[in-house]
Amino acid sequence: MSFEVSVFAPASVSNVACGFDVFGFAISGLGDLVRVRRSSDSGPSLVISDVTGDDGLLPREPDRNTAGRAAAAAMKALGIDFGIELEIHKQMPISSGLGSSAASAAGAAAAVAILARNESEKSIDRCQLINSALDGEQLASGGRHADNVAPSLLGGFVLVRSLDPVPDVIEIHPPSWLSCALILPDLSIDTRGARERLGDTVSLSSAIKQWANTATLSLALERGDADMARRALVDHIAEPVRKDSVPGFEDVQKAALSAGALGCSLSGSGPALFALCRDETEDLSETKSVATAMSEALLRGGGCDSRPLATRVATRGAAVDLDLS
Numbered sequence: 001m002s003f004e005v006s007v008f009a010p011a012s013v014s015n016v017a018c019g020f021d022v023f024g025f026a027i028s029g030l031g032d033l034v035r036v037r038r039s040s041d042s043g044p045s046l047v048i049s050d051v052t053g054d055d056g057l058l059p060r061e062p063d064r065n066t067a068g069r070a071a072a073a074a075m076k077a078l079g080i081d082f083g084i085e086l087e088i089h090k091q092m093p094i095s096s097g098l099g100s101s102a103a104s105a106a107g108a109a110a111a112v113a114i115l116a117r118n119e120s121e122k123s124i125d126r127c128q129l130i131n132s133a134l135d136g137e138q139l140a141s142g143g144r145h146a147d148n149v150a151p152s153l154l155g156g157f158v159l160v161r162s163l164d165p166v167p168d169v170i171e172i173h174p175p176s177w178l179s180c181a182l183i184l185p186d187l188s189i190d191t192r193g194a195r196e197r198l199g200d201t202v203s204l205s206s207a208i209k210q211w212a213n214t215a216t217l218s219l220a221l222e223r224g225d226a227d228m229a230r231r232a233l234v235d236h237i238a239e240p241v242r243k244d245s246v247p248g249f250e251d252v253q254k255a256a257l258s259a260g261a262l263g264c265s266l267s268g269s270g271p272a273l274f275a276l277c278r279d280e281t282e283d284l285s286e287t288k289s290v291a292t293a294m295s296e297a298l299l300r301g302g303g304c305d306s307r308p309l310a311t312r313v314a315t316r317g318a319a320v321d322l323d324l325s
């Protein structure tokens, strides 16, 4: 009997201010649902049979679609010799800065791996799975960075130490009080263009400040030290170049900090903005107040509507049902 596999891949916040291309965490409540099943084709083939929630924006040809690319890479890594049908159900906005393409890619790679295990007892390791998702993500972003695909696959808060020669992704254990206020402005930003704007070089003085903050944030989260996290949540590399792509960015940042957030910056390449908070309430009431303050500041300062959200780090990633070696 042929199984159908449905996988939910969470959205993610990447960079987390100081960790350009290296920090990312999965968030609860938003993401993509990806479904795969064995098709009647006898040889290895891949068809995208349904896409919903994308307003017709995503390519339907597998090799031009991030989920299709990731699924094909996972099929190749697994040596799959049968046909697969893939469905993508977007449950989050596209080009929002919340790792939409990464969620599709992570969901597709994980779903193919689960199908292969069920159908033919073939398995994939963690590095192969991350690399498969990266093949998809690279199509959208133009660069190879795992700060969205790794948390989307694995859940939690991660540090991507290196991708070369193989992905070295380290789990960080944030304190239970950590929460995240988000706003999703009515704008869209193309990650590829946003990466090109950064150029290839940074000054040594910026690099020193950045790696000091990156190391400090890792320690602050592991120790549960909110004041240390507050000092580290500063981006000297990407934010100075990218912040003008969200009119009113500085008003939002100030509003978040005044409302009690530990730090606020662009989520990935934006336009979503995130703020990390210390919130021990069950209903995230303090985080919701921060998100509302951010949304109001964006309207006042940038004339732009946005959707406020309050969330926590999601512990379950797309690969949660795979025993990854």
Ligand code: HSE
Pocket: 014, 015, 020, 021, 022, 097, 099, 141, 145, 147, 148, 191, 194, 195, 238, 268, 269
């Ligand atoms: N680290 C990447 C960037 C994330 O900022 O370009 C893109 O989602």
